[in-house]
Amino acid sequence: MIKRETIYYEDGGTEHTETTLKASLEAAKELGIKTILVASTSGDTGVKAAEMYKSSGVQLIVVGHQMGFPVAKVQQFKPENWGKIEELGGAVNLGADVVTNSIWHRQSLGHSPMSIITQTLIAMKLKVNVEIIAKACDAGQILPGDKVISIAGSHKGADTSAVFLASDSPNILDIKPQMLI
Template sequence: MEKTITYFDDVGKANTEEVMKLSAERAAELGIKYVVLASTSGETALVAAEAFKGQDVKIIAITHQYGLKEPGKWEVDEDKLAKLNELGVVMTTQSHMFSGVERAIQKRIGGASRADVISDTLRAVFGKGFKVALECVMMAADSGHIPVSLDTEIIAIGGTRQGADVSVVVRPAHSFDFFGMQVREIIAMPRAKEEPK
């Protein structure tokens, strides 16, 4: 099989509409029924809902956990959430797969966790959006929103800072089976990477 990969010159929000268009085309070609994406406020999920309109695809939007920016608060815009509910988009939240309790231990006693090593490696080698897309797959799987089996393929979409700049075809896995996850295809990604801090 020969397929084209789209490479963007830069990371971030400017790539969102093209990522969604390419993802919708590939989902139709492969008969993919599930799309998982990162959407902090709901804005990226709305762009996805428009791009996939008319396709038999379930969109699962993953957002930050409660309290990430401010204790007890959720970053999702309530008006956007209402619109997404009308459109049948599932919006869910979970702790980040590569942090959670490990981050608390790191803050308290220092050092780096094995999950941090995986996260930082994905971010450095493939870019933040790539890492985010794979993290969202596990979050959707652990929430029960996508099927997980050896013959299931989904599309996962992630981004750097805001919007979407990565799309991949993935065989999903639960977080406890991280190494069972497989990236089957890269649909789009930026050539540039966000420089480490």
């Protein structure tokens, strides 16, 4: 049996980033988890994680959106952040989003059927956590069955962290939440 304290925020936001990153690193050390994934649109949160996790022994994978989401021909992930993350020992993944449904989003059609299904089958507020695990697994950065910590946020920053068993996008429903951090 594992007994841990869980942090809940009344509202999400950037003000919780440092606490979420610290709590996630502590959990990784306590639980023997070797990999932490962090969702980061511009790379700003990824740099904060890389600075905090430097020399911790934990593998950091920062996952952003692919080129063209949400604006055609635009990459939101800043090149200088990519370089800084790698300098600090982290890795970056800008693979295609597997459940965001870019076409639907670009046409301003509201929530896509895929998004609704994902939120229902996976869990509200954990969609991005699951999606970045699938993207990293698809890229071979982690393996199906690996126990990882996935960190995401409410638009900016980091405020949601959980332990998962990983899987790839063809088997996305095999990504299993283990505990909230």
